[in-house]
Every structure is written in structure tokens, then in C-alpha cells.
Amino acid sequence: MTPREQTASPLAAITGTPATRDGARPHVVIVGGGFGGLNAAKALADAPVRITVVDRRNHHLFQPLLYQVATAALSPADIAAPIRRVLRKQDNVEVILADVTAIDAANRQVVFGDGRLEYDYLILATGASHAYFGHDEWEGVAPGLKSLEDALTIRRRVLLAFEEAERTTDLEARRALMTFVVVGGGPTGVEMAGALAEMARRTLANEFDRIDPATATVILIEGLDRLLPPFPATLGDNACQTLESLGVRVRTRSMVTHIDAGGVTIGEERIPARTVVWAAGVKASPVAASLGVELDRAGRVPVNPDLSIPGHPEIFVIGDLASIMKRDGQPIPGIAPAAIQGGKWAAANIQRVIAGQPSRPFRYRDLGNMAVIARNEAVVHARGIKLTGFVAWLAWAIVHVINLIGYRSRIQVTTQWLWSYVTSQRGARLITGEQSRETRER
Amino acid sequence: MTPREQTASPLAAITGTPATRDGARPHVVIVGGGFGGLNAAKALADAPVRITVVDRRNHHLFQPLLYQVATAALSPADIAAPIRRVLRKQDNVEVILADVTAIDAANRQVVFGDGRLEYDYLILATGASHAYFGHDEWEGVAPGLKSLEDALTIRRRVLLAFEEAERTTDLEARRALMTFVVVGGGPTGVEMAGALAEMARRTLANEFDRIDPATATVILIEGLDRLLPPFPATLGDNACQTLESLGVRVRTRSMVTHIDAGGVTIGEERIPARTVVWAAGVKASPVAASLGVELDRAGRVPVNPDLSIPGHPEIFVIGDLASIMKRDGQPIPGIAPAAIQGGKWAAANIQRVIAGQPSRPFRYRDLGNMAVIARNEAVVHARGIKLTGFVAWLAWAIVHVINLIGYRSRIQVTTQWLWSYVTSQRGARLITGEQSRETRER
Numbered sequence: 001m002t003p004r005e006q007t008a009s010p011l012a013a014i015t016g017t018p019a020t021r022d023g024a025r026p027h028v029v030i031v032g033g034g035f036g037g038l039n040a041a042k043a044l045a046d047a048p049v050r051i052t053v054v055d056r057r058n059h060h061l062f063q064p065l066l067y068q069v070a071t072a073a074l075s076p077a078d079i080a081a082p083i084r085r086v087l088r089k090q091d092n093v094e095v096i097l098a099d100v101t102a103i104d105a106a107n108r109q110v111v112f113g114d115g116r117l118e119y120d121y122l123i124l125a126t127g128a129s130h131a132y133f134g135h136d137e138w139e140g141v142a143p144g145l146k147s148l149e150d151a152l153t154i155r156r157r158v159l160l161a162f163e164e165a166e167r168t169t170d171l172e173a174r175r176a177l178m179t180f181v182v183v184g185g186g187p188t189g190v191e192m193a194g195a196l197a198e199m200a201r202r203t204l205a206n207e208f209d210r211i212d213p214a215t216a217t218v219i220l221i222e223g224l225d226r227l228l229p230p231f232p233a234t235l236g237d238n239a240c241q242t243l244e245s246l247g248v249r250v251r252t253r254s255m256v257t258h259i260d261a262g263g264v265t266i267g268e269e270r271i272p273a274r275t276v277v278w279a280a281g282v283k284a285s286p287v288a289a290s291l292g293v294e295l296d297r298a299g300r301v302p303v304n305p306d307l308s309i310p311g312h313p314e315i316f317v318i319g320d321l322a323s324i325m326k327r328d329g330q331p332i333p334g335i336a337p338a339a340i341q342g343g344k345w346a347a348a349n350i351q352r353v354i355a356g357q358p359s360r361p362f363r364y365r366d367l368g369n370m371a372v373i374a375r376n377e378a379v380v381h382a383r384g385i386k387l388t389g390f391v392a393w394l395a396w397a398i399v400h401v402i403n404l405i406g407y408r409s410r411i412q413v414t415t416q417w418l419w420s421y422v423t424s425q426r427g428a429r430l431i432t433g434e435q436s437r438e439t440r441e442r
Numbered sequence: 443m444t445p446r447e448q449t450a451s452p453l454a455a456i457t458g459t460p461a462t463r464d465g466a467r468p469h470v471v472i473v474g475g476g477f478g479g480l481n482a483a484k485a486l487a488d489a490p491v492r493i494t495v496v497d498r499r500n501h502h503l504f505q506p507l508l509y510q511v512a513t514a515a516l517s518p519a520d521i522a523a524p525i526r527r528v529l530r531k532q533d534n535v536e537v538i539l540a541d542v543t544a545i546d547a548a549n550r551q552v553v554f555g556d557g558r559l560e561y562d563y564l565i566l567a568t569g570a571s572h573a574y575f576g577h578d579e580w581e582g583v584a585p586g587l588k589s590l591e592d593a594l595t596i597r598r599r600v601l602l603a604f605e606e607a608e609r610t611t612d613l614e615a616r617r618a619l620m621t622f623v624v625v626g627g628g629p630t631g632v633e634m635a636g637a638l639a640e641m642a643r644r645t646l647a648n649e650f651d652r653i654d655p656a657t658a659t660v661i662l663i664e665g666l667d668r669l670l671p672p673f674p675a676t677l678g679d680n681a682c683q684t685l686e687s688l689g690v691r692v693r694t695r696s697m698v699t700h701i702d703a704g705g706v707t708i709g710e711e712r713i714p715a716r717t718v719v720w721a722a723g724v725k726a727s728p729v730a731a732s733l734g735v736e737l738d739r740a741g742r743v744p745v746n747p748d749l750s751i752p753g754h755p756e757i758f759v760i761g762d763l764a765s766i767m768k769r770d771g772q773p774i775p776g777i778a779p780a781a782i783q784g785g786k787w788a789a790a791n792i793q794r795v796i797a798g799q800p801s802r803p804f805r806y807r808d809l810g811n812m813a814v815i816a817r818n819e820a821v822v823h824a825r826g827i828k829l830t831g832f833v834a835w836l837a838w839a840i841v842h843v844i845n846l847i848g849y850r851s852r853i854q855v856t857t858q859w860l861w862s863y864v865t866s867q868r869g870a871r872l873i874t875g876e877q878s879r880e881t882r883e884r
Contacts, residue, residue, distance in 0.1 A: 058601060058873040075517035077870035084649040085871065094651045097605040097873075148874050159500060163539040207526040209536045408861050408869050415857055419850050427850050428519035429527065431500040431539075432590050433875075 025050050025092075028350060029110055029117060031100050031287070032125035033060050033083040036319030036339035038405075040123045043347035045090050048354065052117065054110065056099040058082055061148065062404055064336060065413070067188060069151035070277075071195035072159065072203075072426040076148045078413050081406040100126070102290035105312055111290075121314050121350045124287070124301075125343065128320035128334060131283035131298065138259045142276040145188060152433055154277055158196065159431045161275045162204060165211045172272070178216040179273035181264045183256050184280030185222025186229065187371035190239050192277050193220040194373040197246040202424040218248045219271065221264070223255050223280075228379065230333060230369050235379040238388045242373045256280075282334060284321050291315070296323045305361035307346050313359070316349065318342030326364055336403075337367045372396045375421065467492050467534075468796060471552055471559060473542050473729070474567035475502050475525040478761030478781035478788075480847075482565045485789035487532050490796065494559065496552065498541040500524055503590065504846055506778060507855070509630060511593035512719075513637035514601065514645075514868040518590045520855050523848040542568070544732035547754055553732075563756050563792045566729070566743075567785065570762035570776060573725035573740065580701045584718040587630060594875055596719055600638065601873045603717045604646060607653045614714070620658040621715035623706045625698050626722030627664025628671065629813035632681050634719050635662040636815040639688040644866040660690045661713060663706070665697050665722075670821065672775060672811050677821040680830045684815045698722075724776060726763050733757070738765045747803035749788045755801070758791065760784030768806055778845075779809045814838045817863065 026049050030037045033055035041053050059080040068074040084095045102111040103124065109116045130144030143153050158180065165177035182193045197218045204213035220227070220243060227243075227250065228236040240250050251266070258265035263272040284299035293309050296302055300323035303309055307316045307324070319339030324332050332338050341364060349359040368382025370392070378392035387395060397417065404410050416427050468491050472479045475497035483495050501522040510516040526537045544553040545566065551558045572586030585595050600622065607619035622642075624635045639660045646655035662669070662685060669685075669692065670678040682692050693708070700707035705714040726741035735751055738744055742765035745751055749758045749766070761781030766774050774780050783806060791801040810824025812834070820834035829837060839859065846852050858869050 058605060058871070075519045075870075076874060077517045077872055080872050082649075082871045085867070088649045096609060097602075098609065148872070152874075160539075163500060167538060167540065207524075207530045408865075408867065411857060411861065412854070412869070415853060419853065423850075425527070425850065427854070428517075429500070429524045430519055430522050430590070432518060432594075 026120035026354060027052065027118065028121045028123065029054065029119035030123045030125065031055075031103075031110060032127060032319070032321075033057070033095075034063075034125060034127050034319060034339060035336045036125035036127075036343040037123065038083070038086060039340045039343035040125065040318065040347045041087060041090070041093055041343075043344045044350070045092070047092070047347070047351050049092060049121075049350070051090075051093040052096060052119075053083060053087065053093060054096045054098050054100055054112075054117070055083055056097070057147075058084070058097055060086060060405060062409070063146070064400060065404075066145055066148075066151050067191045067195055069148065069428070070145055070154040070158075070192065071199055072155050072429045073195070073420055074413060074416055075428045076152070078409055078416065079404070080148060081409060086405055100287055102287060103315070105291055105315060108314070119314075121353075122316065123343070123346050123350075124291075124315065124317045124321060125319045125339070126285035126287050126321055127339075128282040128284045128298070128300075130278055131281040132278065133281055135259070138278065141261050142183065142259050142278040144278040145192070155428070156431050156433055157275050158199070159429060162200075162208065162211070162213055162216075163431070164274075166208050174211065175217075176263060176272035177274045178211065178213075179219065179263075179271065179275075180216065181219045181221065181271060181273045181276045183221050183259075183264070183276065183278050185220055185224070185227040185250070185252065186279065187369075189220055189222070189277075189279035190227055190243065190371050190373055192279055193218050193243055193248045193250075194246060194377070197243070197248050198374050198424075199426060201247065203426050203429070214247075218246075219251060219273070220248055221251045221254050221256055221266065223253070225253050227252065228371060231371070231379060231381050232386060235381055235386055235388065239371065239373055239379055242377045246374055282320065288317070288321055291317075298323075306349050306359040307342060307362050308349070308359065313353070316346035318346050324362065324364075326366070332364050333369075335369075338364060341365060370396050370399065375424075468562035469494065469560065470563045470565065470792060471496065471561035472565045472567065473497075473545075473552060474569060474761070474763075475499070475537075476505075476567060476569050476761060476781060477778045478567035478569075478785040479565065480525070480528060481782045481785035482567065482760065482789045483529060483532070483535055483785075485786045486792070487534065489534070489789070489793050491534060491563075491792070493532075493535040494538060494561075495525060495529065495535060496538045496540050496542055496554075496559070497525055498539070499589075500526070500539055502528055502847060504851070505588070506842060507846075508587055508590075508593050509633045509637055511590065511870070512587055512596040512600075512634065513641055514597050514871045515637070515862055516855060516858055517870045518594070520851055520858065521846070522590060523851060528847055542729055544729060545757070547733055547757060550756070561756075563795075564758065565785070565788050565792075566733075566757065566759045566763060567761045567781070568727035568729050568763055569781075570724040570726045570740070570742075572720055573723040574720065575723055577701070580720065583703050584625065584701050584720040586720040587634070597870070598873050598875055599717050600641070601871060604650065604653070604655055604658075605873070606716075608650050609652075616653065617659075618705060618714035619716045620653065620655075621661065621705075621713065621717075622658065623661045623663065623713060623715045623718045625663050625701075625706070625718065625720050627662055627666070627669040627692070627694065628721065629811075631662055631664070631719075631721035632669055632685065632813050632815055634721055635660050635685055635690045635692075636688060636819070639685070639690050640816050640866075641868060643689065645868050645871075656689075660688075661693060661715070662690055663693045663696045663698055663708065665695070667695050669694065670813060673813070673821060673823050674828060677823055677828055677830065681813065681815055681821055684819045688816055724762065730759070730763055733759075740765075748791050748801040749784060749804050750791070750801065755795070758788035760788050766804065766806075768808070774806050775811075777811075780806060783807060812838045812841065817866075 062079040065079045200213045200216040226236040301317040320334040370380040372378040378396040380387040380392040504521040507521045642655045642658040668678040743759040762776040812822040814820040820838040822829040822834040
């Protein structure tokens with residue numbers, strides 16, 4: 001039995017021997033259908049390669065708007081598009097739904113639970129999920145915001161908290177039910193806190209009899225001395241003031257030391273709260289560990305300047321999974337534009353290598369940062385220009401609608417936003433899923 | 443301790459003593475926020491009563507379009523509206539999210555897990571779920587279609603079946619993965635079978651590499667000798683022909699004797715199929731059993747002509763939970779118009795009784811029947827008129843959009859339908875939820 005036969009599996013059998021060994025087109029495997037992976041696949045549309053995109057979900061997710069699903073403004077389908085559908089017109093690509101458990105770099109194979117897939121070139125773009133800094137036990141009580149399931153869990157908990165507050169006569173329990181804590185003052189935390197405050201004050205106002213949702217307390221906790229660390233200080237201050245005008249209590253220089261189903265502890269102080277959202281840390285996808293290279297503290301892969309990894313010029317790592325510095329020595333941030341650019345760059349480098357040319361070092365183009373706080377309120381920092389308030393909000397909305405993948409999503413999201421803007425309502429206020437279990441848990 | 447104090451609970455404490463005993467307005471409790479309950483609440487808007495609507499879900503569900511969620515055409519939020527939101531402008535109503543476990547008719551109390559609620563008048567409108575004719579073990583492998591969770595389960599299974607068919611090299615397994623069986627040839631079964639066939643033939647065509655979704659087999663099984671028993675025979679035949687032209691195999695006079703994860707058995711014949719949808723039977727909500735009256739075979743409550751129950755003129759049962767005959771001796775069907783009319787009628791009878799007048803026997807106005815089969819194809823039977831094809835389909839679409847509750851839903855659904863009509867695409871093709879478990883199960 002040869003090693004080849006040993007690794008044979010149904011999947012390897014369909015996918016077959018890498019074509020180069022037959023003198024045909026090289027096989028590029030892209031793991032991850034996020035911003036990085038999808039853009040890499042598209043950039044290779046006219047390249048002389050066969051491409052297989054592997055993802056454990058059937059959909060690309062527009063993560064920047066995930067907080068709107070968590071706060072009942074959008075439906076999951078508004079911000080997700082089937083990967084097959086997105087790539088349907090590209091002839092040289094195949095899409096497989098499978099969970100990649102490891103990379104066997106020595107044998108140039110991607111490993112699934114039930115098979116292996118051989119590659120000539122690999123683009124690894126599996127992204128990151130949230131990290132609890134060694135407190136994984138917090139995950140159950142303080143969900144993060146990375147997948148559609150995460151967003152629906154948060155939506156269910158937030159809406160149930162108001163319903164339970166309406167029913168209880170225990171005033172202390174009611175106060176804890178109407179206290180919402182967001183941990184982490186980066187863009188996601190700011191967006192969640194603002195959206196929660198708006199939902200309580202505008203959307204739910206006048207719909208309850210025993211509670212006034214507008215008296216709900218939203219607390220945003222950040223360990224550093226100000227919000228939005230990636231932005232200039234004046235914009236962080238602007239976000240802080242805007243949030244406070246919406247009634248959000250912003251707590252900077254505060255480290256969370258404990259979280260349980262009853263609330264959050266900051267040092268000696270206990271904040272009773274039944275709903276906690278985690279927006280504080282990320283860790284890279286665990287598949288990186290199988291590459292055999294040393295990872296950074298967040299589990300990311302330190303890549304060569306051309307986005308390949310040391311010792312394996314055929315493996316490229318991009319997006320949130322890669323650790324790479326800008327020319328100024330600062331890390332390239334884990335945001336969608338960086339993943340998109342990385343995907344295109346890795347695709348271009350693969351084409352150069354195939355053509356016998358040397359690969360080129362990644363040049364990251366900083367398009368700036370934007371974060372939305374509330375209706376008519378956002379902060380934008382791009383090319384030295386700082387915007388706040390309505391102008392920033394409009395820029396944010398336009399950029400996000402334009403970049404949504406799929407004609408349908410754009411129409412749906414724009415319709416929803418116009419409707420929400422006019423009515424202050426949220427279109428997806430549904431408590432679905434494991435409701436009974438959730439209720440029992442607390 | 444008086445009996446009153448014994449039954450006191452947090453919830454009873456908030457809701458307080460029924461107001462009539464204090465000489466104030468009588469308390470009407472409506473259990474169920476479906477078509478019947480919601481219309482009863484609205485009909486009592488100007489009545490001298492206090493109303494409490496209790497539902498275990500926070501949303502009203504537009505069930506006639508649930509099959510479109512199951513087949514990825516609409517999102518859950520498109521066909522569901524928060525009950526609080528629907529009733530927000532009505533001053534005399536309160537909404538409580540709670541799971542009613544029993545009715546204590548002797549003490550005039552509704553019983554929850556954690557409390558009781560006293561009433562002067564009760565409208566019971568908890569509806570029905572699917573029944574497996576004594577084979578409850580089929581539920582796990584053949585989900586029915588009553589809740590949003592049911593619809594999302596079916597959506598996930600159908601989409602996963604195509605993904606797994608693409609990956610497998612086992613031709614027998616692939617055939618079973620691409621066989622979809624719908625059990626039950628009533629309107630829901632016809633709608634599901636038609637939508638599945640369209641999805642395979644139009645939506646998913648050209649998106650896979652190893653399978654041709656258009657070769658998927660959809661089988662519709664009905665025990666009687668024709669489809670759509672409530673309709674005239676010519677319309678049932680029309681539906682059958684339309685389905686067959688879409689490639690659906692219609693099997694009438696066929697009784698399913700066994701279902702498991704591998705397929706369906708009809709008598710001696712085994713049909714290997716990995717996805718089975720149950721649309722064959724309903725049973726009334728179990729809360730009816732606590733009323734202490736004899737139920738019919740489907741668990742429904744045989745009601746008096748005025749919709750009250752024997753021995754309890756203050757309790758009205760409406761919608762799918764009630765068993766009542768038309769003047770011709772035929773049962774009033776379990777469809778939305780019957781529930782709506784019943785809700786309004788019960789509300790009117792409560793007002794009559796409060797005003798010292800006798801209640802009046804329910805007069806059901808038969809608005810007819812409609813069922814959609816596919817794009818441009820439906821059957822309508824109303825007031826002796828029979829429509830088929832495009833005209834019927836247009837009538838179906840207009841009636842359903844008009845009756846959707848909530849301004850937003852109408853815009854969203856219309857936009858979605860127009861988009862789907864032009865592109866043959868489906869906007870909600872997401873595999874979400876307990877994906878990994880599902881994959882492992884099979």
C-alpha cells in the first residue's frame with residue numbers, strides 16, 4: 001500500500017490526484033468563505049488553476065452588520081449569501097461544505113473528519129472567534145458575536161430579559177433583567193451598546209405595562225482609558241459622549257474579573273445583570289495550530305511579507321488568521337478590508353509563482369476605520385479626515401450597503417433601514433430557538 | 443388562609459383580583475396569539491373589559507406562508523410580528539409571555555409553570571400541532587410544519603441533503619439524499635412538494651459540480667384517492683397534473699407504514715430517502731385536556747353553537763382547537779379564516795353576555811379554499827367559482843400579502859416575491875442551527 005492509498009477517502013477519491021502531477025492545472029484549495037477566501041477565489045477567476053473553496057457553513061457572512069441581527073434590526077438572510085450562489089458563474093471553482101480539522105502541510109493535504117483533499121496551493125482564511133482570556137467558562141453567560149447563531153442567541157436573551165422583567169414582581173430581579181452589560185469598547189462593543197440603548201428607548205417604548213424599557217441600563221466596560229482604541233482620541237471621546245447621551249454608562253479603565261448568570265464583577269464592585277455580551281477579545285481559528293509554525297499570543301500565524309508561511313511557499317494565510325505588520329510596525333487590523341486585500345494579494349502571488357515569477361510583499365492600503373453608534377451617529381477616520389454625527393453615519397450606511405454581497409441583500413437591507421429609520425421599529429423582534437431551555441437556565 | 447391566598451403567586455399578585463368582584467371591568471384572558479386570539483383581542487378594543495393575551499411565543503405567526511420559510515424563500519421575520527407590537531395601540535390589553543399548562547375551570551384560573559391568572563371570561567385559542575397517528579417516534583425523522591423552528595429544521599435538512607449528495611461518492615447514498623418525501627396531500631403537502639421541486643429545478647440548478655439538483659426526486663404521498671380533499675375533484679386533479687409536470691411523483695391511495703432515518707415504507711415497498719416532511723395530520727394543543735370536557739379524536743373541544751363549552755358559558759374555544767360543524771354537517775376547517783371569524787364571534791358574545799343579552803350561535807362564512815402549487819400555479823375554490831393557473835396564483839398572492847400583519851412584512855414579502863419571481867432565486871438559503879449535530883445524526 002502506498003502512502004497515497006492510505007490517505008484515500010471518498011472525498012480524496014472524488015477530488016482526485018492534484019492535476020499538476022498529470023501536467024494539468026494546479027489545484028488551489030481555499031479554506032474559508034469569508035471576505036478573504038471569497039475575494040481570493042474571485043481574483044483567480046481567469047487564472048489557469050482549479051479552485052476548491054471549503055467552508056463549514058454554506059454561507060458567506062457579512063460580519064460588520066452582525067450586531068444588527070443581534071439587536072433585531074435585520075434578519076440572518078439579509079447579511080448572508082450562499083457561497084455556491086456567489087461563485088456560481090465562475091467555471092474553475094468548486095464549493096464543498098466541510099469542517100477542516102487540520103492541515104497536513106508535509107503531504108499537502110487538507111484534513112476533514114471524513115476525508116482529505118490534496119492541494120498544490122493553499123489559502124488559509126478561517127478567521128477568528130472570540131476569546132475569553134483564559135475564562136472559557138464565561139462563554140455560556142456572555143456570548144460573543146461571530147456567527148449567526150451567536151447573534152440569534154443574543155437577540156433571544158435580550159428580548160426575553162424584557163419579557164421576564166415585565167412578568168416578575170421581584171424588584172431586584174427586575175433591575176438585573178433590565179441591565180445589559182457589554183464587555184469591550186472596540187467597534188463591536190460600541191455598536192452593540194448603542195443599538196441596545198436605542199432598542200430600549202425607541203423600539204420597545206410604550207409596549208409594556210409594568211416596566212418602562214427606557215429605564216433599562218446599558219453598561220459598556222472597557223479596560224483601556226478610552227473607547228475605540230484604533231481611532232484617534234477625539235473620535236473615541238465623541239463616541240463616548242454620544243453613547244452617554246443615549247443613556248449608556250461607559251466604564252473605561254475597568255477590568256472584568258468575574259462573570260456568572262447573575263452579573264459581572266469589576267474588581268470589588270458587583271453589577272447584577274442577566275444579559276452580558278462579550279466583545280472584548282478574539283482568538284484565531286484553531287486549525288492554524290496544525291501548520292507546525294509558531295503562532296502569536298492570539299493564535300494567529302506570523303506570515304512572510306508575501307503572506308506565505310515560513311518553509312511553505314505554497315501556503316498563504318490571510319485575514320484575521322494572519323499576523324502581519326504595516327510598514328509603521330503596527331499590526332494590520334482584523335477588519336474586512338484587510339482580509340479582502342489579503343485574499344486578492346495571495347491570489348496574485350499564486351499566479352506569479354505559477355508563471356515562474358517571484359512573489360511580491362503584501363502592501364496594505366489603509367482605507368480607514370468606521371464605527372456606527374446610533375441612528376445619525378457614527379465616527380469615521382480615513383486618510384486623516386475625521387467625521388462624526390450624521391455625515392459619518394451616512395458614509396457608514398453607504399459603504400456597508402455597497403459592500404453587501406448580492407443584489408437581493410442590498411435591496412432588503414436598504415428597505416429595512418429606511419423602514420426602521422422612519423418608524424424606529426426593528427423588523428426581526430423574534431424570540432426563537434431554544435427558548436424554554438434559556439428560560440429554565442436562569 | 444383563604445383559597446384565594448393559597449393560589450397567590452408572583453403573577454397572580456401582579457394581575458390582581460378579577461376586577462368584577464370589585465365592581466370594575468371584567469377580565470378577559472385570551473390564551474394564544476394566533477389568528478383567533480389576536481382577532482378576539484382586537485374585536486374587544488372598545489369593550490368595557492380588561493384583556494390579557496398570553497402566548498408562549500413573543501410573536502404572531504402567519505402560518506399559511508410557513509412552507510416558504512421551510513423552502514428558503516422567506517425569512518422568519520417576514521412572516522412573524524411581535525404580539526406586543528401588533529396590540530401596542532390598544533389601551534385595554536396586556537401581553538404576557540408564558541406557557542399555559544392547564545385551565546382550572548372550577549376556580550376560573552389559567553395555570554402557568556410559575557403562577558396563575560384569574561379570569562372572568564376565557565378565550566382559548568392555542569391551536570394545533572402535527573400528529574403522527576400513534577407513531578410519535580417518526581417526529582425526529584419526519585418533522586412537521588407548525589412553528590418557525592420546524593420550518594428552519596426542514597430548511598436545514600433540505601439544503602444539507604444537497605450538500606452531502608455533492609460530497610458523497612456512494613451512488614446509493616446520493617440517491618437517498620436527493621429523494622425528498624412529503625407525507626400528506628392536503629394544501630400544506632402540495633405546497634411543500636411544489637416548492638421543493640421548484641427549488642431543485644430552478645434555484646439550485648447549475649450551482650453544483652457533481653450532482654444535478656434537477657434530478658432530485660420529490661415524492662408526495664397521500665392516503666386518499668386524490669390530492670386536496672377539501673377542494674372539488676377537478677382542482678385536486680389539476681394540482682396533481684401541475685405537480686407531475688414539475689417532476690413530482692404523486693402517490694395517492696398510499697399509506698405510510700414506517701419511517702426511519704433511511705427512508706419511508708409504503709406497505710411492502712421501501713423508498714430510500716434522507717429527508718421526509720410530515721404534512722399528514724394535526725392534533726389539538728394538549729391544554730384542552732385540562733378543561734374536563736370530552737374531546738374529539740384529534741383532541742379538539744366540541745363547543746356549543748355559541749363557541750362556549752358545555753357547563754362553562756364563560757369559556758370560549760376557537761380556531762383549530764374547536765370542533766364545530768357547519769350547517770351542512772361538515773366540520774368547519776382548521777384554516778385561518780375560520781379562526782379569525784371565531785375570534786371575532788367569541789369577542790362579540792362576551793360583550794353580549796356582559797350587556798345582559800343572550801349569546802348568539804356562530805355563523806361561519808365560507809370564504810373558500812386556496813392552495814398554491816408553484817410559480818404561476820395555484821387552485822382556488824370560492825363561492826362556486828374554480829380558478830387554476832396564473833389567475834389563481836395571482837389571487838393567492840394578493841390575498842396573502844393583504845392579510846399579512848404589519849406594514850413592514852407586506853413590503854418585505856412583496857419585495858422578496860418580486861425578486862424571486864424575476865430571478866427564480868430564494869433569499870434565505872442558509873444552513874443555520876444545530877448543523878453539526880444534524881450531520882452526525884445521519
